[in-house]
Amino acid sequence: MxxxxxxxxxxxxxxxxxxxxxxxxxxxxxxxxxxxxxxxxxxxxxxxxxxxxxxxxxxxxxxxxxxxxxxxxxxxxxxxxxxxxKSLERGRLHMAANEYTCTYLLPAIDEFRREYPQVTVTVQRMLASHIPDELNLRTFEMGVISFRPDPEQFRTIAVYGDSLALIVSPQHHLAGAGRVSIADLGNESFIAHNVASPLRRKVIEAFQRYRTPLNMDIELPTIEAIKRFVSMGNGVALIPHLTVARELETGELVAVAVAELEMKRVLRLVHRRHGTLSYAATAFLRTVRALARRTGPPFYYHVEKSA
The missing domain is CATH 1.10.10.10 (Winged helix-like DNA-binding domain superfamily/Winged helix DNA-binding domain)
Known part of the structure; x- marks a missing residue:
């Protein structure tokens, strides 16, 4: 029939x-x-x-x-x-990001929702290292990561350039220094993020390379908790600049440059190379591209080559 x-x-x-x-x-x-x-x-x-x-x-x-x-x-x-x-009067955009990369998504989602208010947006919190595997399982459609997965399987679009920031409270003795060397940090108490990541590993290796003690006396589970604890006058912390931009602007926290720790990071939107994106996901990429063109660095939009 x-x-x-x-x-x-x-x-x-x-x-x-x-x-x-x-x-x-x-x-x-x-x-x-x-x-x-x-x-x-x-x-x-x-x-x-x-x-x-x-x-x-x-x-x-x-x-x-x-x-x-x-x-x-x-x-x-x-x-x-x-x-x-098709006309985006309905639909769903399902993405994944960790605590750090989700911060990048906020202005992009804000722009997207203003243009397509009928589309439901869900951002699932997930360790960045798990995102490629979950994309292959079709758990969600797109993810945000700071590394390049297998280019034969995944298409990546570089969308944001970030750096590492040493943050202190305005009352800290380093707050007015402007710039210090890594050797000046040997006696500082670091508030660390207790989630294993490539960035954490690079920081530890840098202190070892310059033979400087890294005193991670306190480890906290979220970047938000770290920022609040440091602003209360407890030690120093190294976190992505993106996650602390608002507090630096308001003066709640102060960033101090460390020449030996100038680590650049690139955030990428990633999706399956051989999958077909939904209308909502395609529209979101258009929004991200328009945001980058209008705002400029650190936002940008660069489709990375497969080889």
Whole structure:
């Protein structure tokens, strides 16, 4: 039983005539009769009382009529929903990011929602190292990471350039220094992020390379907790500049440059190279590109080559 068969069946039932149904459907009467005959054969039921000569439905035809109406309504609803999806009057954008990279997404999502308020946006918190595998499992459609996964499997778009910031409270003795060397930090108490990451490893290696003690006396689970604890006058911390921009602007925290710790990071949007992006995800990439063009560095939009 096919939808086009049901459409022909309903036309005959409503017109109460094979010839009028044929005219309505812009088909010949023999073609309409053939469709109805095949439908009846597939169901094993006679749908029209041919003896009545007025297109009367049999009991089986009456029963099918109600279901056919509902199926046609569902088809119209599905067609309408797909049209709304394409025009972004509905839809869902599902992404993944860790605590740090989610900060980048906020202005991009703000822009996107202003343009497409009917699209639902979900950002799932996840360790960046897990994002490529979950993309392959289709858990979500797009992720934000700071490294390049296998270019044969994933398409990456560099969208933000970030750096490492040493932060202290305004009352800290280093607050007015402007710039220090890594050797000046040997006696400082560091408030560390207790999530293993490439950045944490690079910082530890840098202190080892310059033979400077790294006193990680306190480890906290979130960057937000680290910022608040440092602003209360407790030690110093090394965190991505992106995550502390607002506090530096308001003066709640102070950044001190460290020449040996000038580590640059690139944030990337990533999705499966051989997958088809939804209309919502495609529109989000357009929003990100427009944001980069209008705002400029540290925002940018660069599709990285596969090789």
């Amino acid at each position: 096919e939808l086009n068969q049901l459409e022909t069946f309903l036309a005959v039932a409503e017109e109460r005539s094979f010839s009028r149904a044929a005219s309505r459907l812009h088909r010949t009467q023999p073609a309409v009769s053939q469709v109805i005959r095949k439908l009846e054969e597939s169901l094993g039921e006679v749908l029209f009382d041919r003896a009545a000569r007025d297109g009367s439905l049999t009991a089986a035809g009456t029963l099918l009529h109600d279901y056919a109406l509902r199926l046609m309504a569902l088809r119209r609803e599905a067609t309408s929903a797909l049209g709304e999806l």
